[in-house]
Amino acid sequence: MKLLLTLIGLVFIFEGLPYVVSPEAMQRWLRQLLEMRPGQLRFMGLVAMGFGFFLCYITQKSGMFQ
Secondary structure (H helix, E strand, O other): OHHHHHHHHHHHHHHHHHHHHOHHHHHHHHHHHHHOOHHHHHHHHHHHHHHHHHHHHHHHHOOOOO
């Protein structure tokens, strides 16, 4: 449970960082997202999730981080 809460905290830190560092650039980027088709956004989300699952799987199955 401690690891899960730590990971959730890190996600919040990394998600908030661009808004603190460059809010103007984030506003431009969010405007571009509004112009994208839902199918494109869905595909980008699917790719990001797939990469995340792959990274978690490799991390858990390999002995690299022990």
